[in-house]
Amino acid sequence: MDNKLINLLDPNIDTSKLSEEEFKNSYHAMMRQFDKENDEASMVQLNAIQDEYKRSKIADKKNENISQFSENLENEDIYLYDDKKNIIKENGIPRPRYRKADESIKEYEEFLSDFYEKIFPRLQERKQTDIKTGDYGKNNKLGISGPVLGEENNLGIPGPVLGEENNLGIPGPVLGEENNLGIPGPVLGEDNTQRIPGPVIGDDNRLGLPGPTKNLNEKNYRTLEEILQEINEGLEIKASDDRKYKAAQLSIARQFKEELSSGEFLYNISRLVPALLSISIVAARKLLSTPKLKTTKERLQTLQERISNLSNEDMEVVRKELVLGKANEKGLQGAVLTMLNERVQAMANEEVSNINSQISNDFREAFEAFGVIGVINERLRDENTTKEEKEKLEKVKQKYYNGKAELIERIRNNQQKGAEILSGGAEGFSQDIKAAQTKMNLVGKIRAKRSVWDDELGAQEAEYSKKEKEAIQKGNDEDALNTFIAWEQLKSQSTNIEQGFFGKYSKGSRYYTPLINRLDYRDDPLVKDVLTTVAVVSAAIGTYNAVKTHKYDDQQLLDQEQKRATSVNEQNEAVMEQVHKTGKEITRKRKDFNEGMQENAYSDTLNFGNLRERADLNDHKWRIGDPNYEQADALSHDATHQLFDSTKQQFEDIASRQAAKEITAQQAIKEIANVSSKNNQILQEQLKDTLPNFESYAQNHPLLDMEGYNRAIENIISNPEAILKMNEGMVEVTKLGKSLKGLSPVEMEVLKSIPSDMYTTLASTASAALLATKVSQTTQTNYKQGKYGNELTKMVEESYQNQAATTQTKSK
Amino acid sequence: MDYTDDLGKLKIIKNGVETECDILFTFTCEELGKNYIGYTDGTISKNGRKNIYVNSYDPILGFKQLEDVKTKAEMDMIQDVLKQIDQDEGGI
Numbered sequence: 001m002d003n004k005l006i007n008l009l010d011p012n013i014d015t016s017k018l019s020e021e022e023f024k025n026s027y028h029a030m031m032r033q034f035d036k037e038n039d040e041a042s043m044v045q046l047n048a049i050q051d052e053y054k055r056s057k058i059a060d061k062k063n064e065n066i067s068q069f070s071e072n073l074e075n076e077d078i079y080l081y082d083d084k085k086n087i088i089k090e091n092g093i094p095r096p097r098y099r100k101a102d103e104s105i106k107e108y109e110e111f112l113s114d115f116y117e118k119i120f121p122r123l124q125e126r127k128q129t130d131i132k133t134g135d136y137g138k139n140n141k142l143g144i145s146g147p148v149l150g151e152e153n154n155l156g157i158p159g160p161v162l163g164e165e166n167n168l169g170i171p172g173p174v175l176g177e178e179n180n181l182g183i184p185g186p187v188l189g190e191d192n193t194q195r196i197p198g199p200v201i202g203d204d205n206r207l208g209l210p211g212p213t214k215n216l217n218e219k220n221y222r223t224l225e226e227i228l229q230e231i232n233e234g235l236e237i238k239a240s241d242d243r244k245y246k247a248a249q250l251s252i253a254r255q256f257k258e259e260l261s262s263g264e265f266l267y268n269i270s271r272l273v274p275a276l277l278s279i280s281i282v283a284a285r286k287l288l289s290t291p292k293l294k295t296t297k298e299r300l301q302t303l304q305e306r307i308s309n310l311s312n313e314d315m316e317v318v319r320k321e322l323v324l325g326k327a328n329e330k331g332l333q334g335a336v337l338t339m340l341n342e343r344v345q346a347m348a349n350e351e352v353s354n355i356n357s358q359i360s361n362d363f364r365e366a367f368e369a370f371g372v373i374g375v376i377n378e379r380l381r382d383e384n385t386t387k388e389e390k391e392k393l394e395k396v397k398q399k400y401y402n403g404k405a406e407l408i409e410r411i412r413n414n415q416q417k418g419a420e421i422l423s424g425g426a427e428g429f430s431q432d433i434k435a436a437q438t439k440m441n442l443v444g445k446i447r448a449k450r451s452v453w454d455d456e457l458g459a460q461e462a463e464y465s466k467k468e469k470e471a472i473q474k475g476n477d478e479d480a481l482n483t484f485i486a487w488e489q490l491k492s493q494s495t496n497i498e499q500g501f502f503g504k505y506s507k508g509s510r511y512y513t514p515l516i517n518r519l520d521y522r523d524d525p526l527v528k529d530v531l532t533t534v535a536v537v538s539a540a541i542g543t544y545n546a547v548k549t550h551k552y553d554d555q556q557l558l559d560q561e562q563k564r565a566t567s568v569n570e571q572n573e574a575v576m577e578q579v580h581k582t583g584k585e586i587t588r589k590r591k592d593f594n595e596g597m598q599e600n601a602y603s604d605t606l607n608f609g610n611l612r613e614r615a616d617l618n619d620h621k622w623r624i625g626d627p628n629y630e631q632a633d634a635l636s637h638d639a640t641h642q643l644f645d646s647t648k649q650q651f652e653d654i655a656s657r658q659a660a661k662e663i664t665a666q667q668a669i670k671e672i673a674n675v676s677s678k679n680n681q682i683l684q685e686q687l688k689d690t691l692p693n694f695e696s697y698a699q700n701h702p703l704l705d706m707e708g709y710n711r712a713i714e715n716i717i718s719n720p721e722a723i724l725k726m727n728e729g730m731v732e733v734t735k736l737g738k739s740l741k742g743l744s745p746v747e748m749e750v751l752k753s754i755p756s757d758m759y760t761t762l763a764s765t766a767s768a769a770l771l772a773t774k775v776s777q778t779t780q781t782n783y784k785q786g787k788y789g790n791e792l793t794k795m796v797e798e799s800y801q802n803q804a805a806t807t808q809t810k811s812k
Numbered sequence: 813m814d815y816t817d818d819l820g821k822l823k824i825i826k827n828g829v830e831t832e833c834d835i836l837f838t839f840t841c842e843e844l845g846k847n848y849i850g851y852t853d854g855t856i857s858k859n860g861r862k863n864i865y866v867n868s869y870d871p872i873l874g875f876k877q878l879e880d881v882k883t884k885a886e887m888d889m890i891q892d893v894l895k896q897i898d899q900d901e902g903g904i
Contacts, residue, residue, distance in 0.1 A: 247839040247840070247841060247848075247889055247892065247893045247896070248839060248840045248841070248842055249814075249838075249839055249840045250813045250814065250837065250838075250839040250893065250896070250897070251813075251814045251815075251816060251819060251837060251838045251839070252813060252814070252815050252816070252819070252836070252837045252897055253815075253816065253817075253818065253819040253834065253835065253836050253837065254815050254816060254817050255817075256834075256836040256837065256897075257815060257897055257900075260894070260897055260898050261898060266860065266861040266862070267861050267862050267863075267864045267894070268857050268859065268861040268862070268863050268864065269864050269865075269866060269887070269890055269891070269894075270857075270863050270864065270865050271865070271866070271880055271881055272826070272865040272867070272880075273867070273878065273879070273880045274824035274825055274826050274865075274867075274878065275824060275825040276822065276823075276824055276877075276878050277822075277823040277824060277825065277830065278822065278823045279820070279821075279822035279823070279835075280820045280821060280822070281819060281820040281835060281838070
């Protein structure tokens with residue numbers, strides 16, 4: 001490598017005489033220096049010099065091209081076009097050369113323009129016409145861009161189609177009178193068997209190529225209302241149809257129906273497992289006039305078929321017009337919305353999947369080329385490489401550079417397109433559907449990462465983005481590729497991707513994601529894991545509340561004590577003394593209760609806040625999102641349910657034994673407290689392992705704000721003693737309570753100050769333990785299975801590491 | 813939905829006492845392969861509401877064994893059934 005740096009700002013230096021490598025090295029070194037010194041004026045001046053240098057290089061090429069013609073004039077045949085576009089031979093008249101392999105279309109056109117102006121003034125007029133129409137004659141078989149070159153042309157450079165004989169289907173303007181398509185594109189006529197993608201050309205197009213989307217007002221698009229009527233008609237889809245389990249063959253006692261409809265009676269649905277002595281059920285008589293509806297399953301199946309059979313045009317209409325307002329306005333039921341959303345998401349997923357495949361392939365090509373070029377550069381720098389070898393290597397290097405500007409432009413366009421499909425189109429639709437179904441604005445939960453703007457990084461990115469854009473515009477393959485790689489590496493490294501617990505996710509101020517990702521935080525695999533667990537926990541709390549309501553009642557316990565106290569009616573000083581002492585104990589322990597309840601309140605808030613999420617997601621079986629997750633989710637559901645069932649079983653067993661008077665209430669409470677405390681211990685251990693990873697992930701993930709979750713879990717483990725004390729204290733209190741025989745109702749008031757919702761708090765503790773256990777287990781499993789991060793982040797990371805290693809080796 | 817003047821009765825032992833209950837409704841859940849029966853002994857709970865009990869039973873085994881409603885989804889389904897009954901315009 002030539003390490004000699006030149007002061008490009010020195011007016012005495014003629015930069016046009018510098019080699020490209022010399023200029024580039026000096027430019028980069030100076031730019032970095034100015035950047036460090038924050039010398040904007042010098043940076044601007046340096047960029048101006050760079051632009052001038054590039055222009056001089058283009059001018060050099062032009063001169064070279066013209067001199068090449070002068071050499072060839074004597075030896076080659078010259079062609080001229082007559083008015084009927086027939087090629088005739090005429091000696092002594094120069095012709096333009098062919099487009100060079102490393103020359104962009106724009107540069108070649110500039111050359112042609114110069115050529116005609118300088119060498120063929122009398123053809124200027126015709127040149128204007130020829131270049132516009134692109135009509136270069138019938139006989140060229142190759143479809144080369146630029147003027148038709150005749151039958152001998154065997155360069156095979158992509159260009160316009162040239163006539164009937166052309167059967168290569170190379171992109172270019174349509175040519176020839178026989179072509180009834182008349183628009184630029186790869187239409188080639190009847191003989192084309194290549195089927196190259198291009199714009200739709202009209203009714204006569206036999207190629208069936210995709211083309212511009214039609215205006216929704218055109219007559220072959222139906223209205224949203226027509227579509228909704230078609231899919232809903234006759235099905236009577238109800239809210240309950242969306243539930244996992246559906247009731248069928250319902251028989252009802254008429255009096256019950258009358259009572260229910262009157263509104264004068266209210267009901268508790270209670271759980272009871274009685275011993276059955278006898279039963280006599282009367283078969284229900286059917287009403288005659290009510291037409292029998294299909295079963296729910298059949299109706300939903302019909303709905304699904306109708307939605308699957310909607311045309312792509314219909315789905316375009318649905319996608320564009322069924323926004324939140326209309327979904328609510330039409331009163332569409334959850335099942336309809338879900339199935340429509342599934343179809344929209346499936347279409348979007350397919351489009352994005354195709355785009356991501358293209359991006360992946362292009363990335364691979366870019367990085368492979370960069371890798372090869374790196375090796376070639378090493379060989380070029382090697383003193384032992386001969387001149388002939390160097391010439392060959394330069395040619396090979398050039399070949400790897402060819403087309404990279406176009407490739408990188410395609411990557412950027414695809415990234416933009418894919419993001420638009422998800423963030424605006426399908427994602428917007430999905431969010432509206434979610435909001436309509438749950439009556440919650442879930443969009444607010446998706447928040448971009450907020451961080452302090454990094455000036456240095458920002459300036460570097462600005463420079464790279466500008467340079468990449470210019471390179472693409474000028475068709476400068478080398479600059480485009482080098483800048484692209486450098487920028488991708490910068491993004492990768494500035495995000496400090498490490499081999500962390502969560503794989504390749506970012507820990508810095510940028511989030512590196514070359515592939516298109518959904519923005520829905522609920523599709524994030526870690527968030528899904530957390531939410532699944534939290535939601536199961538919420539369900540646990542609900543059930544335990546039910547257990548508490550129907551099997552336990554603190555008020556009952558206290559009432560019993562009160563009755564016992566009043567019936568005995570013993571009041572003496574010793575008892576009073578004990579009451580006061582006990583009262584103080586209870587009051588002291590009340591602080592622990594309060595603290596413990598606060599910690600559990602965090603859990604409760606966390607859990608109940610997600611209950612609705614869970615209801616929504618569970619009912620839709622995680623349909624929104626990566627289908628691969630559903631399998632993992634199903635498995636973790638099973639595991640979670642086992643944990644859940646096991647703990648719930650313990651609680652219910654205790655409750656049943658107490659209800660059957662096998663154990664006293666106090667014994668029951670003690671046993672529940674034991675289960676709770678044991679789970680609390682599990683909680684502490686699990687969270688100690690989980691929290692550091694969870695914390696770093698939560699802080700650095702750019703697409704969501706996990707602060708609430710983080711804080712809740714932090715609070716749980718930052719006050720471990722409070723929960724334990726609460727449990728212990730509660731047991732103590734009831735022990736004390738039992739000993740308070742013969743208390744008057746007045747003294748019993750002290751006991752009533754005990755928080756009554758003991759069981760919910762205990763359940764919360766158990767639930768929080770389940771949460772921690774599950775998150776820890778699931779994230780470990782998923783990490784091992786490589787579910788976090790993607791292949792491209794690994795590729796860029798490896799590329800950087802290889803480069804860094806090479807640099808280190810060189811510097812040794 | 814099918815309405816009938818009298819769906820029948822069942823006798824259970826509740827809190828050690830033989831109790832006769834009116835059957836209020838029955839239905840089937842195909843997904844779970846269970847039938848459900850809702851009945852009441854006419855008692856009112858402390859919150860002033862009438863108690864309805866719901867159990868499931870195997871349609872093949874019949875009423876030999878009444879089982880507990882175990883999951884939240886089943887409870888939701890039962891709530892739904894009551895809503896459906898309430899909202900249905902027939903039966904009166």
